[in-house]
Amino acid sequence: MTDLSLSNQTIAGKAAPPAEARSLRLPTQWLGVAPFFIFAIMFLILPTLYLMLGAFQNDAGEFTFENIVALGQPSIVAAYWISIKVSLASALIGAFAGLAIAIAIVRGGLPNWIRSATLTFSGVASNFAGVPLAFAFLATLGRLGLATVILNTVFGLNIYAHGFNILSFWGLTLTYVYFQIPLMVVIITPAIDGLKKEWGEAAATLGATTAQYWRMVVIPVIWPSFLGTVILLFANAFGAIATAYALTGSSLNIVPILLYAQIRGDVLHNPHLGYAIAFGMIVITGLANVFYIWFRTRSERWLK
Amino acid sequence: MKGGRFWAWVVFILGAAYFFIPLIATVEFSMRMRRGVYSFDAYQIVLGDPRFQATFMYSVIAAIFTIILGVLIVVPAAYWIRLRLPQLRPVVEFITLLPLVIPAIVIVFGYIRMYGSNSPLPFLASDMGTNALLVIGYAMLALPYMYRAVDTGLRTIDVRTLTEAAQILGAGWGTIIGRVILPNVLIAVLSGAFLTFAIVIGEFTMASLLNRPAFGPYLQNIGANRAYEPAALAIIAFVITWGCMSVIQVLSRFAPKSANRPN
Numbered sequence: 001m002t003d004l005s006l007s008n009q010t011i012a013g014k015a016a017p018p019a020e021a022r023s024l025r026l027p028t029q030w031l032g033v034a035p036f037f038i039f040a041i042m043f044l045i046l047p048t049l050y051l052m053l054g055a056f057q058n059d060a061g062e063f064t065f066e067n068i069v070a071l072g073q074p075s076i077v078a079a080y081w082i083s084i085k086v087s088l089a090s091a092l093i094g095a096f097a098g099l100a101i102a103i104a105i106v107r108g109g110l111p112n113w114i115r116s117a118t119l120t121f122s123g124v125a126s127n128f129a130g131v132p133l134a135f136a137f138l139a140t141l142g143r144l145g146l147a148t149v150i151l152n153t154v155f156g157l158n159i160y161a162h163g164f165n166i167l168s169f170w171g172l173t174l175t176y177v178y179f180q181i182p183l184m185v186v187i188i189t190p191a192i193d194g195l196k197k198e199w200g201e202a203a204a205t206l207g208a209t210t211a212q213y214w215r216m217v218v219i220p221v222i223w224p225s226f227l228g229t230v231i232l233l234f235a236n237a238f239g240a241i242a243t244a245y246a247l248t249g250s251s252l253n254i255v256p257i258l259l260y261a262q263i264r265g266d267v268l269h270n271p272h273l274g275y276a277i278a279f280g281m282i283v284i285t286g287l288a289n290v291f292y293i294w295f296r297t298r299s300e301r302w303l304k
Numbered sequence: 305m306k307g308g309r310f311w312a313w314v315v316f317i318l319g320a321a322y323f324f325i326p327l328i329a330t331v332e333f334s335m336r337m338r339r340g341v342y343s344f345d346a347y348q349i350v351l352g353d354p355r356f357q358a359t360f361m362y363s364v365i366a367a368i369f370t371i372i373l374g375v376l377i378v379v380p381a382a383y384w385i386r387l388r389l390p391q392l393r394p395v396v397e398f399i400t401l402l403p404l405v406i407p408a409i410v411i412v413f414g415y416i417r418m419y420g421s422n423s424p425l426p427f428l429a430s431d432m433g434t435n436a437l438l439v440i441g442y443a444m445l446a447l448p449y450m451y452r453a454v455d456t457g458l459r460t461i462d463v464r465t466l467t468e469a470a471q472i473l474g475a476g477w478g479t480i481i482g483r484v485i486l487p488n489v490l491i492a493v494l495s496g497a498f499l500t501f502a503i504v505i506g507e508f509t510m511a512s513l514l515n516r517p518a519f520g521p522y523l524q525n526i527g528a529n530r531a532y533e534p535a536a537l538a539i540i541a542f543v544i545t546w547g548c549m550s551v552i553q554v555l556s557r558f559a560p561k562s563a564n565r566p567n
């Protein structure tokens with residue numbers, strides 16, 4: 001069936017455009033994609049390039065590395081560092097928890113409705129981010145939040161006395177995990193579905209134990225998708241600002257909040273330093289995505 | 305595999321607890337406004353707040369324009385690439401991924417610097433211009449999702465045959481796209497539209513930095529100044545997101561399942 005339609009298509013492709021029709025069509029050839037490219041260039045590529053060039057210019061418009069060097073001042077390095085830590089921690093926790101949930105619903109022998117309910121809920125929760133998510137966690141783990149109060153009154157555990165604070169590294173990480181886990185579930189479930197039954201049977205026939213099957217078949221096959229998704233989750237958290245801003249105001253100095261303050265009021269007293277911060281963010285998320293695409297192509301080999 | 309099933313339940317229950325406790329806590333917190341009893345006071349105050357109504361309407365309208373703009377940009381491009389310019393596919397796919405690479409705050413920072421009042425294209429000089437820039441920014445944010453939805457829809461129909469049939473019947477390009485292709489991928493477009501809506505409705509970064517009276521900045525403002533209303537707003541936002549996702553899921557049942565063209 002596939003071969004037939006493919007060859008039909010090639011024939012149609014070769015036979016369709018006679019020479020004069022082609023010459024007539026040439027001017028309109030690009031018309032269909034023109035709006036797309038005009039918008040992409042004007043509102044995506046040029047603004048980004050503008051900032052990236054600005055990162056290498058001083059006030060007089062001369063080329064300089066000063067702004068990039070100025071990124072090395074302690075407060076900015078600290079902001080990058082805490083952003084990277086929060087993004088990495090939330091990506092790793094989200095990835096492992098999401099993987100566990102995906103394996104549980106696909107391979108765990110749970111009732112079928114649990115699988116579809118989990119996937120539906122994951123679709124919702126992965127999009128439930130931003131300001132409302134911060135409100136939900138304040139209502140849960142804030143000083144007067146339900147979980148805080150119940151832990152204190154029922155279990156006698158005052159988490160705030162033990163150093164927990166929702167307006168901190170762990171508070172923010174725990175909040176980010178709320179959209180990271182579902183994103184992982186949504187992305188990794190097809191990869192786990194792609195593990196063929198035959199591989200398990202083949203392994204069993206060759207005398208492999210369950211542990212060996214997982215170690216030598218499942219993990220190597222899932223590994224690239226898993227790593228790729230971890231990186232995607234990292235980039236996802238790294239650029240996010242709304243949740244953190246609504247949760248902590250500016251008390252937790254992550255990079256997007258620093259950039260936000262810089263755009264609003266030039267808190268660093270150097271407009272070009274703002275460009276440099278934006279440039280740094282693009283470099284980090286860009287690198288992350290290069291790795292993501294690389295892992296993605298590696299994983300697609302197995303999951304056809 | 306008995307042990308496996310046990311651990312699957314453990315994982316599932318732990319996960320469910322992590323996801324439901326914040327929702328329950330938020331519902332509970334939102335109803336605590338009146339001392340001693342549970343009430344819907346916070347919801348009444350929020351829904352009766354004229355600023356809530358104004359900002360919510362603003363964001364709904366922004367979302368509708370974003371969807372229209374997104375469809376106008378994406379559908380012709382995706383269609384044309386399938387039909388005539390398959391060699392451009394990698395370029396276009398790369399561009400549609402860019403909004404996932406470049407954080408929204410960076411994109412809007414670029415807009416502020418490039419389209420300020422003194423620039424050749426002074427979007428930010430007028431209110432309408434700034435509104436337009438916000439809608440454009442939102443369309444860029446939603447581009448990856450919209451493109452993927454439309455492209456998946458196009459994969460399930462036979463673009464070439466439909467186009468040729470329409471041409472034989474004397475249809476022009478506008479008719480082909482508007483009355484032949486679009487109705488056939490309508491479900492895919494609607495899925496993209498509802499996802500766009502869910503993304504745009506509470507968006508904070510762009511609206512706030514462009515100083516637009518949108519729902520996201522309003523949420524943030526209430527969060528900074530009130531105690532119980534934010535919890536009520538969080539529940540309202542969750543219900544909206546949930547509604548959008550349910551619509552997408554219902555729509556997907558009507559979508560054609562099999563691809564009759566392997567490209």
